[in-house]
Structures are given as C-alpha cells and as structure tokens.
Amino acid sequence: MIYQRDTMAYDKPLPVIDNESRPFWDGCREGKLMLQHCAECGAWVFYPRVLCTACHSERLEWEEASGEGVIHSFTICHRPAGPAFAGETPYVVALIDLKEGPRMMSNIVGADPESVRIGQSVRVTFEKATEEVTLPKFKVIS
Amino acid sequence: MPEERTYLIERNGLTLKNELDASSPKFLRDRYAIAGVGETTYSRGSGRSTRALGTWAVRNAMRDAGMEPGDIDGMLSYSGNDSTFAPFIAGDLGIRLNFYMDVHGGGSSTEALVGIAMGVIEAGLCKTVAIFRAMNGYSEVRIGGTGARSAPPVTGDQLHSRAYGWQAAGQMFSQTFMRHMYDYGTTPEQVAMVKVAHSHHASNNPKALYPKRVTVEDVLNSRFIVKPLHLMDCCIESDNATAIVVTRAERARDCPRPLVLIRSVAGRVCKPRSDMHYQHGPISTVAGHYAKDILWPNAGLGPGEVDITGSYDAFTFTTLLQLEDYGFCKKGDGGGYVSDGTIQLGGKRPNNTSGGHLCEGYTHGMSMVIENVRQLRGEADDSCPAGQDGKRQHTFDYSEGGCRQVKDAEITANLGWAIPGTGSAMVLRKG
Ligand SMILES: [Zn+2]
Numbered sequence: 001m002i003y004q005r006d007t008m009a010y011d012k013p014l015p016v017i018d019n020e021s022r023p024f025w026d027g028c029r030e031g032k033l034m035l036q037h038c039a040e041c042g043a044w045v046f047y048p049r050v051l052c053t054a055c056h057s058e059r060l061e062w063e064e065a066s067g068e069g070v071i072h073s074f075t076i077c078h079r080p081a082g083p084a085f086a087g088e089t090p091y092v093v094a095l096i097d098l099k100e101g102p103r104m105m106s107n108i109v110g111a112d113p114e115s116v117r118i119g120q121s122v123r124v125t126f127e128k129a130t131e132e133v134t135l136p137k138f139k140v141i142s
Numbered sequence: 143m144p145e146e147r148t149y150l151i152e153r154n155g156l157t158l159k160n161e162l163d164a165s166s167p168k169f170l171r172d173r174y175a176i177a178g179v180g181e182t183t184y185s186r187g188s189g190r191s192t193r194a195l196g197t198w199a200v201r202n203a204m205r206d207a208g209m210e211p212g213d214i215d216g217m218l219s220y221s222g223n224d225s226t227f228a229p230f231i232a233g234d235l236g237i238r239l240n241f242y243m244d245v246h247g248g249g250s251s252t253e254a255l256v257g258i259a260m261g262v263i264e265a266g267l268c269k270t271v272a273i274f275r276a277m278n279g280y281s282e283v284r285i286g287g288t289g290a291r292s293a294p295p296v297t298g299d300q301l302h303s304r305a306y307g308w309q310a311a312g313q314m315f316s317q318t319f320m321r322h323m324y325d326y327g328t329t330p331e332q333v334a335m336v337k338v339a340h341s342h343h344a345s346n347n348p349k350a351l352y353p354k355r356v357t358v359e360d361v362l363n364s365r366f367i368v369k370p371l372h373l374m375d376c377c378i379e380s381d382n383a384t385a386i387v388v389t390r391a392e393r394a395r396d397c398p399r400p401l402v403l404i405r406s407v408a409g410r411v412c413k414p415r416s417d418m419h420y421q422h423g424p425i426s427t428v429a430g431h432y433a434k435d436i437l438w439p440n441a442g443l444g445p446g447e448v449d450i451t452g453s454y455d456a457f458t459f460t461t462l463l464q465l466e467d468y469g470f471c472k473k474g475d476g477g478g479y480v481s482d483g484t485i486q487l488g489g490k491r492p493n494n495t496s497g498g499h500l501c502e503g504y505t506h507g508m509s510m511v512i513e514n515v516r517q518l519r520g521e522a523d524d525s526c527p528a529g530q531d532g533k534r535q536h537t538f539d540y541s542e543g544g545c546r547q548v549k550d551a552e553i554t555a556n557l558g559w560a561i562p563g564t565g566s567a568m569v570l571r572k573g
Contacts, residue, residue, distance in 0.1 A: 012305065013304040013305055013309075014305060015300075015302070015304075015305055046302075046421075047302045047418070072317075072423070072425070073317040073320045073321035073324070073425060074317060074320060075313060075316030075319075075320055075368050075369055075370075076366070076369035077307055077369075078365070078366040078367055079310070079312075079367045079368060080307065081304075081307040081308065081309030081310060081313060085307045088307065090366075090369075091307055093306055093307055093308045093317070095317050095420055095425070102421070103420065103421050103423070105303050105306055105308060105420070107307070118320070118321065118324045133305075135305055135306070137306075
C-alpha cells in the first residue's frame with residue numbers, strides 16, 4: 001500500500017532519477033523494494049550501479065527484496081535539514097540492514113522517535129512524494 | 143577478491159609489509175618542515191571577502207617564516223565552493239607561482255595537502271608552498287550545511303540520503319556516534335568531557351571565540367541538535383583564514399623561528415566503500431583504523447611517544463573516535479580516555495590545546511596544525527608575560543586565563559577528519 005502525503009506541494013529535496021537508479025524508483029512507485037542481484041556471484045547490490053561491487057560483473061538483475069531489515073543505527077534530528085524539513089522535527093534517519101545484506105538509509109515512520117532502538121526489526125512502507133517519486137520508508141514491527 | 147600478499151620486503155633498510163604498501167618512502171621523514179604559520183582574527187562576521195582573509199593569513203605565515211614574495215613559488219588551498227582560489231591570493235601578494243592547485247574538501251585536507259606539498263617540492267615542481275584555507279563559515283556559507291548548502295539538487299551519491307533529511311554534518315555522523323554508544327557503552331557524560339577540556343584550553347587562548355569554561359552539565363543541558371549531539375557537542379561556525387608554509391628542512395633552518403619537522407603524513411585515507419562509508423560495518427570504526435598503519439610506520443614511532451594530539455573536533459565524538467582508532471587507547475575505551483584527564487592541559491597528552499573547533503574557531507583543521515607548530519616551538523600564544531628577550535616566559539600554570547604551553551613538547555600528532563570514512567593525519571617533531 002502506498003501512503004499519500006497530504007501536503008500541498010512537496011518541497012523537500014528529491015532524487016534526480018538516472019538510468020542506473022530508474023528501476024529502483026519505478027519499483028517504489030509500484031510498492032516494491034527493488035535491489036540489484038548479481039547473476040554471477042550472487043551478491044546483492046545497493047545503491048544502484050552498473051557493475052557488481054563484489055565481482056565487477058555487468059549481469060546485475062533487478063529483484064524484489066523482502067522489505068525486511070534491522071535498524072543498525074539511527075539519529076533523531078531535532079534540527080531540520082533545511083527549511084523543508086522544519087515541520088518534520090524530530091524525525092529519525094536510520095541505517096537499515098536489509099535481510100538481503102545491503103545497508104540502506106531511510107526514515108523510521110509511525111513511531112515515537114524516542115522509542116526507536118538499534119536492533120529493532122523493520123519493514124518497508126512507501127510514501128508518495130510526487131507523481132515520479134515514491135520514497136521507501138520503514139516501520140518498526142517488533 | 144584478489145588474495146592479499148603478505149610477504150615482507152626490504153627497502154631503504156626498512157621492512158615494508160608488502161609490495162602494495164601505500165606508505166611513502168621513509169627517506170622523506172624529517173626532510174620537510176613547516177617554516178611559517180599564520181591566521182586572521184577568528185570572528186563571527188568578518189565583513190571581509192575570503193580573498194581579503196586569505197591574503198592576510200598567507201602574509202602572516204610568510205612573515206612568520208621570514209619569507210618575501212620571491213621565496214614562495216607554490217600554493218595550495220582547499221574549499222567547498224566557498225572561497226578564493228590560489229592565483230588571486232598569490233596575485234595580491236606579488237607572488238609568481240611555479241605550481242598551484244585548489245582542491246575540493248574540508249576537514250582532513252590540511253594534512254593531505256602538506257603531503258602533496260612535500261611531493262611537488264620533491265619532484266622539483268617548486269621550492270616552497272603556502273597552504274591556506276579562507277572561509278566565511280559564519281557570515282557566508284555556514285558549515286552546518288542547512289543554509290546555502292541545502293539548495294543544490296540531489297544527484298549522485300546523495301540520491302539515497304538527502305531525500306530523508308540527511309544533510310548537515312551532524313546528521314551525517316550521528317549514526318556512527320549512536321552505534322559507538324551501543325557497541326561500547328560510551329556515555330554522553332564521557333563524551334562531554336571533550337568540550338570541557340577544550341573549553342579550558344580556550345580560556346587560556348586570547349584568540350578563542352568561545353573562551354568560557356564549561357562543565358559536563360552545561361553540555362548535557364544544552365538542547366539536542368541531532369541525537370546524540372547536544373548543541374555544545376557541536377563545533378562553532380566562524381569567519382577566518384589560516385595558512386602554513388611548507389619547505390625543505392634545510393631551507394627552514396635559515397628561517398627565524400625554531401625548526402618544526404614533518405615526520406609523517408597520511409592523506410585522505412578511506413574506509414572500504416568510500417562512496418557510502420556507512421555501508422561497510424562496523425560503522426563505529428573510522429578511517430583512522432586504516433590511516434594509523436601508514437602514519438606510525440612512516441613516523442617510526444607510535445602513539446605512546448606523542449606529547450600533544452590535535453584530534454579534529456567537528457564534534458566531541460570525532461575527537462574520541464579518532465584517538466581510539468589511531469591507537470591512543472584500546473578500541474572502545476575512548477570514552478574513558480577522553481574523560482580521565484589525559485586530554486586536558488596538565489594531563490598526560492593534551493588534545494587541541496587551542497580550544498579547537500569546539501571553542502577557538504572553525505578552520506577545517508588548519509588551526510590545529512598551527513597550534514601544534516607553536517607548541518613544538520615553545521611559543522604558544524597565551525597571556526604569559528614576555529621576558530627581556532621578547533620571548534614569552536611560560537608559567538605552565540594552566541588555571542583560567544593562564545598558560546597553555548605544554549612543557550617539553552617534542553612530538554605532536556594531528557588527526558584530521560572529513561567524514562567517518564575519510565581522514566588524514568600528520569606527525570610533527572621539534573627540530
Ligand atoms: Zn557479482
């Protein structure tokens with residue numbers, strides 16, 4: 001399910017989607033967390049790139065990830081990253097160890113920031129920012 | 143992955159770990175010197191351009207080195223779209239350059255550029271290099287990164303971070319700090335002692351912007367910026383320029399000030415996955431873990447022989463993490479090391495005796511090198527009275543408003559920080 005933000009106009013920084021990352025953002029729009037998976041050595045790769053970081057193979061295939069992970073670390077931002085985030089404070093920026101292996105940055109949403117802990121299990125959820133961009137965020141499930 | 147080669151080889155009488163050893167030839171040890179240092183006033187609102195500030199700082203460093211425009215023929219600077227390039231500063235000072243380069247970067251640049259200066263002099267490109275950093279870090283481009291720096295569109299390495307509100311330095315580093323507390327039980331009280339120590343040092347530094355001594359309670363009672371960082375865990379923002387002059391040791395012997403030799407340099411050493419350092423765990427280990435294997439062997443000494451450290455204090459935590467990973471204490475014991483009195487003036491190994499970036503002023507690292515040079519000369523610019531020979535008569539009384547010269551300082555180490563994944567370092571010694 002994709003959560004539609006009720007803001008009038010989205011004014012936070014947005015990714016400029018390039019050819020390497022397009023399938024990732026296309027997946028997010030469809031509510032799928034897509035990761036690159038190396039057909040030669042089996043490594044999972046994030047963020048999107050042209051060669052496998054482990055074996056330099058070009059055969060990186062897009063696969064849907066489980067969307068599950070564990071919080072490796074986080075910070076609670078009491079001061080915003082520019083005026084566009086002013087209405088969000090305090091917000092949590094976390095590093096999530098995805099079940100498949102890669103570590104990904106995102107926000108933890110739907111929880112009191114002070115209740116967030118390292119080691120908590122999380123699952124991806126999607127927030128539509130604009131017609132083109134939907135951001136993967138995470139909810140605590142344990 | 144290629145198998146790592148671990149056989150030993152002999153070169154210049156020294157044993158290297160393997161053929162891929164990145165350390166510089168050991169014969170440059172003590173062959174180069176920092177002959178001059180200088181800076182402008184540290185201020186909040188300089189009312190001057192970075193060109194004016196840079197010109198003043200380089201002039202001051204040249205005077206300190208006893209050099210004329212014709213003596214300087216190389217120039218290096220670092221900045222992040224917020225400064226003036228070397229040819230303008232050189233032009234304003236009547237210097238004709240045989241070499242210059244302006245590189246992108248902030249913290250960790252000073253030591254790396256000293257290494258480049260040594261390299262280009264060694265290669266015969268020029269004879270003496272002035273290195274400067276000129277910035278209006280308060281009145282123009284604020285280093286916190288949430289002002290002018292938040293405007294550019296999100297591309298490249300920021301594709302998967304900026305959209306989540308990850309932008310300012312404190313936000314970028316705090317996950318590392320949080321994980322260190324989790325992995326090793328480091329407490330906010332321990333880390334606050336870095337600010338306490340540096341504020342004591344600043345109280346004996348007439349140049350310091352924040353000379354007031356603070357307590358652990360002051361730090362913990364200041365508001366949260368990005369957890370676990372309180373306001374007082376964060377460095378200050380200021381307008382200033384700083385400069386140093388690097389030349390061959392034999393040339394520096396002719397300069398008026400006591401000789402300070404460059405023992406060893408490590409420049410912008412990176413953790414694996416330098417594109418996104420936090421992708422490589424454990425994130426509570428920083429670049430110093432790798433840089434130490436270049437720094438200490440090149441210097442021919444270890445952390446135990448260092449009298450003063452200049453561990454970069456963009457935040458209280460950055461000082462701690464680096465001291466730990468460069469081996470000044472056991473990994474994980476940084477909280478104890480920074481809070482047991484060791485890093486304070488009068489302690490075993492004071493850190494940032496000027497007050498550093500937390501209290502003196504923010505210079506992206508160069509002021510910490512300037513401070514260590516003055517310490518090794520025995521010329522810390524505190525309030526101690528001058529004797530009949532014009533030299534300051536240090537009292538070694540470190541009470542408020544007093545001395546900040548470390549007694550018999552012979553060896554210093556600067557530990558520069560860019561991000562958790564990138565750092566530089568330099569060992570200096572009294573000539
Ligand atoms: Zn592969």
